[in-house]
Amino acid sequence: MESYLAELNDAQRAPVLQKDGPMIVIAGAGSGKTRVLTFRIAYLMEQGVDPFNILSLTFTNKAAREMKQRIAKIVGNSEAKNLWMGTFHSVFAKILRFEADKLGYPSNFTIYDTQDSQSVIRAIIKDFRLDKDVYKYKQVYSRISSYKNSLITVKAYFQNPELQEADAMSKKPRLGEIYKEYVERCFKAGAMDFDDLLLKTNELLNRFPDVLQKYQNRFRYILVDEYQDTNHSQYLIVRALSDKFQNICVVGDDAQSIYAFRGANINNILNFQKDYEDVQMYRLEQNYRSTRNIVNAANSIIDKNKTKLEKVVWTANDDGPKIIVNRLLTDGEEGRYVASSIFENKMQNQLNNGDFAILYRTNAQSRAMEDALRKKDIPYRIYGGLSFYQRKEIKDVLAYLRLILNPKDEEALKRVINYPARGIGATTLDRLSIAANEHGRSIFEVIENLNNLNLSINRGTQTKLENFVNMIKSFAILNQTSDAFQVAETVTRKTGLVQELKKDGTPEGIARIENIEELLNGIRDFVEGQKELADATGSLSEFLEDVALATDMDKDTSDEDRVALMTIHLAKGLEFPYVYIVGMEEDLFPSAMSMNTRSELEEERRLFYVALTRAETQAYLTYTQSRYRWGKLVDAEPSRFIEEIDDQYLDMMVPQDDYKYKPLINTDIFGDEVDKSKLRQQKPANGTPPPSHKPSDEQLRKLRKLKPAANEPAKARNTIELSQGDEVEHMRFGKGKVLSLEGVGQDRKAEIDFQQGGIKKLLLRFAKLKVL
Numbered sequence: 001m002e003s004y005l006a007e008l009n010d011a012q013r014a015p016v017l018q019k020d021g022p023m024i025v026i027a028g029a030g031s032g033k034t035r036v037l038t039f040r041i042a043y044l045m046e047q048g049v050d051p052f053n054i055l056s057l058t059f060t061n062k063a064a065r066e067m068k069q070r071i072a073k074i075v076g077n078s079e080a081k082n083l084w085m086g087t088f089h090s091v092f093a094k095i096l097r098f099e100a101d102k103l104g105y106p107s108n109f110t111i112y113d114t115q116d117s118q119s120v121i122r123a124i125i126k127d128f129r130l131d132k133d134v135y136k137y138k139q140v141y142s143r144i145s146s147y148k149n150s151l152i153t154v155k156a157y158f159q160n161p162e163l164q165e166a167d168a169m170s171k172k173p174r175l176g177e178i179y180k181e182y183v184e185r186c187f188k189a190g191a192m193d194f195d196d197l198l199l200k201t202n203e204l205l206n207r208f209p210d211v212l213q214k215y216q217n218r219f220r221y222i223l224v225d226e227y228q229d230t231n232h233s234q235y236l237i238v239r240a241l242s243d244k245f246q247n248i249c250v251v252g253d254d255a256q257s258i259y260a261f262r263g264a265n266i267n268n269i270l271n272f273q274k275d276y277e278d279v280q281m282y283r284l285e286q287n288y289r290s291t292r293n294i295v296n297a298a299n300s301i302i303d304k305n306k307t308k309l310e311k312v313v314w315t316a317n318d319d320g321p322k323i324i325v326n327r328l329l330t331d332g333e334e335g336r337y338v339a340s341s342i343f344e345n346k347m348q349n350q351l352n353n354g355d356f357a358i359l360y361r362t363n364a365q366s367r368a369m370e371d372a373l374r375k376k377d378i379p380y381r382i383y384g385g386l387s388f389y390q391r392k393e394i395k396d397v398l399a400y401l402r403l404i405l406n407p408k409d410e411e412a413l414k415r416v417i418n419y420p421a422r423g424i425g426a427t428t429l430d431r432l433s434i435a436a437n438e439h440g441r442s443i444f445e446v447i448e449n450l451n452n453l454n455l456s457i458n459r460g461t462q463t464k465l466e467n468f469v470n471m472i473k474s475f476a477i478l479n480q481t482s483d484a485f486q487v488a489e490t491v492t493r494k495t496g497l498v499q500e501l502k503k504d505g506t507p508e509g510i511a512r513i514e515n516i517e518e519l520l521n522g523i524r525d526f527v528e529g530q531k532e533l534a535d536a537t538g539s540l541s542e543f544l545e546d547v548a549l550a551t552d553m554d555k556d557t558s559d560e561d562r563v564a565l566m567t568i569h570l571a572k573g574l575e576f577p578y579v580y581i582v583g584m585e586e587d588l589f590p591s592a593m594s595m596n597t598r599s600e601l602e603e604e605r606r607l608f609y610v611a612l613t614r615a616e617t618q619a620y621l622t623y624t625q626s627r628y629r630w631g632k633l634v635d636a637e638p639s640r641f642i643e644e645i646d647d648q649y650l651d652m653m654v655p656q657d658d659y660k661y662k663p664l665i666n667t668d669i670f671g672d673e674v675d676k677s678k679l680r681q682q683k684p685a686n687g688t689p690p691p692s693h694k695p696s697d698e699q700l701r702k703l704r705k706l707k708p709a710a711n712e713p714a715k716a717r718n719t720i721e722l723s724q725g726d727e728v729e730h731m732r733f734g735k736g737k738v739l740s741l742e743g744v745g746q747d748r749k750a751e752i753d754f755q756q757g758g759i760k761k762l763l764l765r766f767a768k769l770k771v772l
């Protein structure tokens with residue numbers, strides 16, 4: 001047997017070895033679903049399937065990169081490079097660029113991020129003179145987004161009286177008009193928003209049978225990870241593409257479906273067997289990730305949900321320590337407790353920062369954690385929240401870059417036409433905007449034709465406008481012969497952006513310059529990485545696409561050792577030896593917004609299941625006695641989820657009855673009184689243990705060979721041995737020579753002089769190096 005196939009158990013091997021036909025793998029957390037997908041791709045390639053014919057869709061681009069690297073180890077890098085892998089959005093953005101003209105878009109269409117979309121909607125609400133307290137732009141945006149994800153186009157909307165009535169009932173009778181205007185403005189700007197990437201792909205595949213056939217023939221094998229969280233739009237794309245060959249493999253866990261609030265449809269997984277003929281269904285039952293305590297505790301939680309597929313999850317790992325539950329006075333104290341605990345664990349068990357994760361329900365909770373970690377000098381990294389690419393100065397640079405590729409991009413143009421200040425005022429911009437609307441042209445085109453239009457803009461301002469347009473055009477010319485780094489570097493110099501910040505001289509201004517430098521470094525790294533790929537050149541358009549579609553997980557620079565902070569939603573699919581789940585309080589987790597119906601509450605419970613199953617060795621649950629909520633200090637009550645875990649798996653650092661519920665009359669978000677005790681579910685009598693299969697002796701023997709003891713403090717991650725002078729190769733930085741080495745074990749670092757990337761210090765545990 002091929003050696004990598006021996007790294008699978010029998011149940012995992014079966015779906016890997018079934019080459020053709022539709023199949024679904026449903027299994028609990030940590031049972032190797034992602035591993036099955038990865039190995040299946042390698043196996044297909046070994047069976048002679050051309051990597052160009054395999055399409056694999058993942059939850060983050062980072063997950064795709066990691067899978068690719070794993071596959072590259074098995075089948076070789078040059079072959080693995082040709083695989084189509086990534087998120088739905090990134091894969092279909094690529095396809096849409098090829099086919100854009102069919103839909104009337106330029107192939108260099110801009111991808112509007114959420115901020116851009118919301119800014120367009122805000123402008124429409126203003127132009128329509130609507131009450132912005134009734135038409136809240138974020139609400140309007142998410143409403144439009146949900147229409148798009150259900151494939152309700154503007155036309156379909158106006159044909160559906162029920163939808164119109166629903167919007168009228170919620171005091172937004174003009175929502176349809178806003179939707180229509182929004183779609184038109186985006187189209188005119190040559191821009192697609194995130195939802196368009198799926199909606200337009202559906203349109204493309206529906207309207208053009210030849211295009212559909214082309215991609216059906218191309219993607220003969222399709223694989224989807226985290227299938228439980230696909231929305232309707234994604235579902236239809238997968239169905240259409242797999243319809244001809246029906247070689248479709250999806251993996252997922254209904255118990256980890258946590259994006260219903262954003263349109264994910266659990267029925268996609270439940271109905272899979274009806275959608276295809278002769279579906280093979282596989283189940284995996286053994287968890288390799290976590291200790292038995294964690295696995296059993298997680299089972300006991302998900303057991304409380306009524307809507308679920310029955311599953312068995314067991315583990316051959318050690319019992320491990322119990323889950324530690326601790327009550328703190330305030331969120332400040334909670335932060336200090338978590339930081340001290342991380343510090344102690346690091347010292348006692350010789351761990352790295354990267355072995356720890358702090359998970360929370362809402363982004364706002366990160367602040368207390370950050371404060372405490374900073375005081376203890378523990379490096380951390382926040383995922384989500386305001387990401388690097390969303391910072392003002394970064395968006396400014398990116399706006400210039402976007403404009404170079406697509407001068408019709410109105411959001412980009414408005415952002416930089418007068419930044420740095422060049423004397424083009426709001427009135428001028430309004431005039432240009434009106435003229436653009438009248439003539440059905442972009443603002444950029446209007447400026448190009450100023451001489452032919454009579455716009456009562458004075459001569460001086462006209463010259464400034466022309467200078468601006470000429471500057472952008474000169475960048476566009478440069479772009480024809482240069483890579484993304486050269487263009488970006490020129491833009492920051494020639495536009496006066498950096499000079500402007502230097503003039504400013506404040507610490508914030510300096511921090512902004514540093515961020516721009518970081519951006520340029522990032523672009524250079526990107527260009528170097530791209531140039532190694534078969535079909536990429538490091539062009540500006542490649543870079544902008546990468547940025548537009550980077551999910552929060554993707555900005556991970558793997559040679560930094562930091563504690564990870566993120567919401568539970570973002571943690572899906574990941575694993576960490578030590579996991580702290582903070583803010584385990586009623587109204588926070590489960591969220592006050594999500595306990596009005598059973599299905600909402602069950603989604604919160606699945607979220608808790610996801611959180612707990614990220615932990616390999618040790619999990620902590622913390623809650624506070626009082627917490628600031630909406631500006632007021634309120635008494636907090638421990639989350640019902642703590643009580644739902646069987647006592648035998650918990651190590652309570654608080655008095656026993658502290659976490660028991662007192663029936664309590666409270667008001668819900670509508671001000672009605674509710675008896676919360678009725679919402680809660682009864683604990684099973686004397687804590688019936690969750691189902692747990694005992695593996696056979698034979699299985700156990702195999703397992704012990706494969707998996708080191710789970711309570712081994714830090715997981716050894718394929719560290720390679722290097723010596724000074726070794727020639728190595730890095731996925732992104734290319735070939736290089738080892739200059740020096742330092743540190744031991746998990747901390748071992750090498751200083752390497754890369755031919756293209758220059759000198760870099762890499763943590764060997766993470767750096768995926770090949771010795772030449």
Ligand code: ATP
Pocket residue numbers: 007008009012027028029030031032033034035036253256287288289572573574575613706707
């Ligand atoms: P999730 O539901 O959280 O996405 P998953 O089902 O995708 O989890 P994986 O991430 O593929 O699970 O696997 C969990 C962990 O167990 C990983 O560290 C993986 O390398 C390890 N693992 C999976 N299968 C085996 C095996 N047969 N032998 C040893 N380790 C395994």
Ligand code: MG
Pocket residue numbers: 033034035573
């Ligand atoms: Mg997974």
